[in-house]
Structure formats: C-alpha cells, structure tokens
Amino acid sequence: MPSPLPSRTRGPKPTKVDPDHLLDAAQAVFAEEGLRAASLRAIARRAGCDPALIYYHFASKEALFLALLNRRFPALLRDMARLAEPTDLRPTPLRLWDVLLIYHRYFKDDPGIRALIRGEIVRGAEGLGHLIEDQIRPMVGSIRQIFEQGIARGEVRPEVQPLMATFFLAKMQLEILDVLPAVLPLLTELPPEGAVLTGMRAWLEILWRGVALDASSPLPTLPSPLV
Amino acid sequence: MPSPLPSRTRGPKPTKVDPDHLLDAAQAVFAEEGLRAASLRAIARRAGCDPALIYYHFASKEALFLALLNRRFPALLRDMARLAEPTDLRPTPLRLWDVLLIYHRYFKDDPGIRALIRGEIVRGAEGLGHLIEDQIRPMVGSIRQIFEQGIARGEVRPEVQPLMATFFLAKMQLEILDVLPAVLPLLTELPPEGAVLTGMRAWLEILWRGVALDASSPLPTLPSPLV
C-alpha cells in the first residue's frame, strides 16, 4: 500500500532558515518583480524553502513586507535626522547633496521600497497607511528642516515653501534612481553607467539655483558617493 | 427537463456595444485600478457586457491598452509639437508653463496612462517597448527643442543640458499630478483641492530660476488651466 508513504523531507533542516534569510530573499524578489507582482512562491523558491514556511515566521505577505521596511528605515531615518541637526553649519547645497546621497545609499538597489514610498502608498496598500505616519513623515521633516535652516541662514530665498522644495528634491531623486538609467539609453546614445550620478549632479545644480537667495553663487564641489 | 433551457440573452443587443464604449470603460478601470491590477472582468462589468466580447473587438488585453493609447497620444503630440515651433517667440517660461498645462490637460484624469509613461515602461511591459519609440520620443523631442531655443535666445543658461531639463520638467509634472493631491493632506493640514495647481506654480518657479540665464528676472504671470 503506497498510501501513506512517509516522505523523509519534512522537519527542521540541518541549517535553519532564519527569518533574516527569508527577508533577504523577499527583498531580492520584491526588487526584481515589484511590490504587487512578487509572489510568495517566488520568494520561497529564492529562499530555498516551502511557501508555507514564510507563514511560520510572518503572519502574511504584508507583514513580511513591513518587516522588510522595519529592517531598513530606522538607519535611514537616523542618518537623515543627523543631517538635519542645526549644529551642522555647512553650506545648504552641500547638505542637500547629502540628502541625495542618503537616498542613493539606501534606495539604489531596492526598487521594491522605492515603489512603495513612491506611489503604491497612494492606492491600495491600506494596511500600510501608518507607514507614512511612522517613517515617511520624519524623513520629510528632516529635509524640510534643512530648507528652513537655509532660509534662516540667508542662503535660501524666503519665498521658497520648504515642504514643496522637500517634495521636489526627494521625489526627483527617486525618479533619477528609478528610471533615468533605463530611459536615458533609449533617448540618447549615452550609456547607462554614469546616468544616475550625472542626473543627480544636474538635478542639484538646477534645484539649488532655483531656491538659492543668490543664484549666481557657485555650487561647492559635490563629493561622489562611496560605493 | 431543465437541461437545455435556451437562455434568451445571447445575440446582438438592441444597442450595440461599439469598441469606443469599451475603450471608455477600459480607460476608467485602468485609471482606478492601475495598469496591472485592472482586470478584463472589471472592464466588462463597467461596459455592461461579457468579458468575452472584449476579445471580439480586441485581440488581447495588451491590444486593448494600445488602442487606448492610440486614441490619446496623437492629439497630445500635435499640441506639443505646435508648442515647440520656432516661430513661437513668447518668453520661454511661458512656453514651459504651457508644457505643464498640456500634461495637465491630457493626464490629469488618467492615472492609467500616467502609470505607463511613468514606470511600467521600465520593467515588464515587453510588448509596449515601441511605444517609447513612437510616442514618447517625439514628446521629449518637442520639450527639448523649447529648451534649446531658450538657450539660443539667451534666456536659458547655456550650461543647462536640454535633455536633463526635459526629464526634470516632465517627470516632476507627472509626480505632481499623481501623488501630490494624495500626499499633501497626509503631511500638512492643507486640503487637496488646490494642491496640483499650487504644486505646478511652485515647481515652475523653482525650475525656471534654476535654468534661467538671469535668475532675478521675474516670472511672467502664468494663466490657470481651462477646466
């Protein structure tokens, strides 16, 4: 009778699949497939385990994604908050450049999170609503402070609305990371390699001239990101 | 015997469901649900017909979406091309404002198309690749010409890279249309009503100061969009 046929594959593996390994796999798949299209089966395949195991460690697909966020955002928020401290007396354009560099560091290889803080927040994604409260609002607050301090220090035009400027700065940086490398080769003969850095420099150059009190003041030299 | 029970519901309806009506429904659903999430069954429900009927008029879901694009883009491209004619001697900031207004006119109520020319081009969407060639490239070309003419006329700084400036101008306008009304109320107490127009004005103000040869020259008054 082959009816029960006790398969020998169940039970704990010799090397356990800890939740962090699952998060790694999830991050990779979310990055490649996008947020909605990433399936639990694909994540499990990547992690080398059964889809059901994910439910042993996480309550749902959404909880898995939230855990992913909670692994990344705290460090990002800390960096951003440090940058916004009023004791930082460097020129405002340099501080804004640092904002772009932080985005670059944390989001460059993670389209999944980019997609989230980009648009998937807006529609759908009901359970992620408080993410805005908890994570994005402090981030926005930090950047906004830099602009406000810039106004107070007489470097930024007082007519500039700090919140709008923050929106522009941050949103465009996401677009530069996201689509510029993909779109530039289609429109020009330029190779995609330097696209991101070229775009970032061109962007800060225009934005800074746009918000500076003295538009003719030269930009300080902008250091490249550490790779 | 209720076995055959010839239902009286088949055959042509008294009022035919012409393809244009299907396109209307498709546009509405694509707009509400986004590109990937919009299902043919939802579109059919909206149009008041059976999903299979869609396949009578269109070869596939992708063909349906392409037909939707072909219904919109030609007029948009015509408007954009007219705007870029070198005989238009109005101040460059006014012409750039018109670019924003055209985007506003054609994309304001159509998140489906926005999502497409935004990011879904990049990954997935294999069959839509030539859309970039056919539709987006001429659009980019027109805006780029405006910047180039601005440089030639001594209104725009010659160091500005026209292609980058085009990318910034157009991309940000999409973001303003897309997420600003949804995100602004979450971050501030401002109501979402005027968000788009406020954002557009703030954006052009900063961008123009950023690219103008004479950053202290005042912006001309920007007319509101005709609703």
Place this chain on the structure above:
DNA sequence: ACCAATATTCAACACCTGTTGAATTGGACC
C-alpha cells in the same frame, strides 16, 4: 530514553486571472 517544542513540508482550499470555442440571437440582404 522519553517528551515537548521547534522548524519544516505537503496537499489542498477558494478565488482570481487572461483566454477560447461553441452556442445563440438579431438584423440585413436576396
């Protein structure tokens, strides 16, 4: 040596997706 807790898989559920082939009806033409 036993027992309990932990970690893992299997098999299934209910649902949704794009798509298709056959059946059916109404109207137009001859």
Place this chain on the structure above:
DNA sequence: GGTCCAATTCAACAGGTGTTGAATATTGGT
C-alpha cells in the same frame, strides 16, 4: 421567407495567488 453574417453570451480551461491545517522530522531538556 430563407440564408448568412455580425454581435453577444456561456461555460470552461489552465494557471496563478495568498493562505491554512495537518503531518512529520529534528533538536534540546530532563
């Protein structure tokens, strides 16, 4: 009045999705 074509629906297919309950193997403690 019969015939053909265009328009529409029905029912199903094959595959994918998130999720769950039960079964099972390993490990650690006593």
